[in-house]
Amino acid sequence: MPVMNFMTPCIFDHGALGKLQRTLQGLGASKPFIVTDPGIKAAGLLERVTEALSGEPAGIFAETLPNPIEAQAREATAQYQKCGADSIIALGGGSSMDMAKIVGLMATHEGPYEKYAAKTGGAKYIGKIPPLVAIPTTSGTGSEVSVGAVVILDTGVKETIVSPNLIPATAICDPTLTLGLPAHLTAATGMDAVTHCIEAVLSPRENPPCEAIGYDGVHRAIGDGWLKRAVTDGSDEEARYHMMMASYEGALAFMKGLGGVHALSHAAGRLHEKRLHHGTLNAIFLPHLLRANEGVADAKYARLRFAMGLAEGADLGEAVDQLNADIGIPAKLSAIGVEASDGPGIVEGALKDLAHFSNAKPLDQGDYERIFEAAL
Numbered sequence: 001m002p003v004m005n006f007m008t009p010c011i012f013d014h015g016a017l018g019k020l021q022r023t024l025q026g027l028g029a030s031k032p033f034i035v036t037d038p039g040i041k042a043a044g045l046l047e048r049v050t051e052a053l054s055g056e057p058a059g060i061f062a063e064t065l066p067n068p069i070e071a072q073a074r075e076a077t078a079q080y081q082k083c084g085a086d087s088i089i090a091l092g093g094g095s096s097m098d099m100a101k102i103v104g105l106m107a108t109h110e111g112p113y114e115k116y117a118a119k120t121g122g123a124k125y126i127g128k129i130p131p132l133v134a135i136p137t138t139s140g141t142g143s144e145v146s147v148g149a150v151v152i153l154d155t156g157v158k159e160t161i162v163s164p165n166l167i168p169a170t171a172i173c174d175p176t177l178t179l180g181l182p183a184h185l186t187a188a189t190g191m192d193a194v195t196h197c198i199e200a201v202l203s204p205r206e207n208p209p210c211e212a213i214g215y216d217g218v219h220r221a222i223g224d225g226w227l228k229r230a231v232t233d234g235s236d237e238e239a240r241y242h243m244m245m246a247s248y249e250g251a252l253a254f255m256k257g258l259g260g261v262h263a264l265s266h267a268a269g270r271l272h273e274k275r276l277h278h279g280t281l282n283a284i285f286l287p288h289l290l291r292a293n294e295g296v297a298d299a300k301y302a303r304l305r306f307a308m309g310l311a312e313g314a315d316l317g318e319a320v321d322q323l324n325a326d327i328g329i330p331a332k333l334s335a336i337g338v339e340a341s342d343g344p345g346i347v348e349g350a351l352k353d354l355a356h357f358s359n360a361k362p363l364d365q366g367d368y369e370r371i372f373e374a375a376l
C-alpha cells in the first residue's frame with residue numbers, strides 16, 4: 001500500500017540562503033550548530049552561511065569525512081552538546097547531510113547504533129531529532145529531503161539508517177551554491193539524480209505522484225539538456241537551477257524505491273579503499289540495468305524516451321551510454337579502479353541491498369554477475 005508524504009518545506013531559488021535566519025526563527029531555533037566538510041569551508045560556502053545568520057553560530061564542525069564514520073559523528077555530537085546548540089544546519093553534499101542527521105540522532109538517542117539500522121527495522125526506535133535545516137551544495141543526492149543517512153559504524157559495517165524523523169525540517173536549495181562545482185563532480189552528481197529519477201519510475205511499487213516527479217527530473221536533466229549545459233559551463237545559473245531541481249525531484253521520487261543500479265553501486269561503494277564515487281558508479285551501471293529491465297515496463301520506457309527527448313523505440317541504454325560519453329564519465333568500471341576480483345563481493349552485497357528489492361523485475365545472482373561483467 002503506498003504511503004505518500006511530501007511534507008518537507010523547501011525554499012528553492014537563487015538567493016534562497018537569504019531565508020536561513022527566518023527559517024531558523026520559524027523553527028524556534030536560535031543557536032544553530034553547522035555540520036559541513038573541509039572542501040565546503042575552503043570553497044567559501046561556509047562563510048556565506050555564517051554571513052546569512054544574524055549572530056554567530058553556537059558551533060561549527062567542518063571536518064566531515066567523505067564517508068561518515070561513527071567515531072567522528074560521536075566527536076561532532078560531543079561538540080554539539082558542549083556548545084549548547086538547539087538546532088543543526090547541514091551544509092554540503094551527501095556526506096555532510098548524513099553526518100548532520102547522525103549527529104541529530106546521537107544527540108537524542110542512546111547507542112549502540114546498530115539497532116537503528118534500516119535492515120533490521122530500526123526506524124521504530126527513532127524519535128524526534130533537533131530541528132535540522134539542510135542546505136545542499138551539490139545537485140545529486142537529494143539528501144535534503146530524504147529519510148536516510150549512511151554511516152560506517154564502529155563495527156566496520158556501513159549501515160543505512162532510515163526514519164521520517166531524519167528528514168530535515170526545512171531544505172534551503174540555493175543553486176548559486178553549486179556554481180563553483182567542478183565539471184567532473186557536476187557530471188557524477190547529476191547522474192546520481194538522473195538514476196534516482198529513472199529507478200524510481202521503474203520500481204514496481206505503486207506511487208503515481210513519485211513516478212510523475214521522476215519523469216520531470218529526467219526531462220529537465222536530459223530532455224531539456226540542462227545536465228550537459230551545467231557540465232559544459234558551470235557558471236550557467238539556469239542550468240544549475242534545473243539540476244538542483246532534478247536532484248530534489250530525484251529524492252522525492254525515490255520514496256517509491258530504487259533498483260539494481262543502486263543495489264550494485266551501494267555494494268561497490270563499500271570498497272572503501274577504492275573511494276569510488278557513488279554518482280559515477282550509478283552512471284556506469286545505469287545503461288546495463290536499462291537493458292536488463294527491458295520488456296517488463298514498456299509503457300514506462302516509452303514515457304522515459306519522451307522525457308529524454310528520444311525517438312519512439314530508441315534504445316535507452318544506448319542513450320545513457322552516449323550521455324555518459326558526452327559528459328566525460330567512463331564507460332567501464334575498470335577505468336575507475338574496479339577489478340574482476342571485486343565482482344563476487346559486489347554481487348553478494350547487491351543481493352542484500354534494500355534497493356535490490358524494488359528493482360523493475362526480480363534479479364538473481366546470475367543477472368548481477370552478467371551485469372557486473374558487462375560493466376567491467
Ligand SMILES: [Fe+2]
Nearest residue numbers: 141192196278
Ligand atoms: Fe544515489
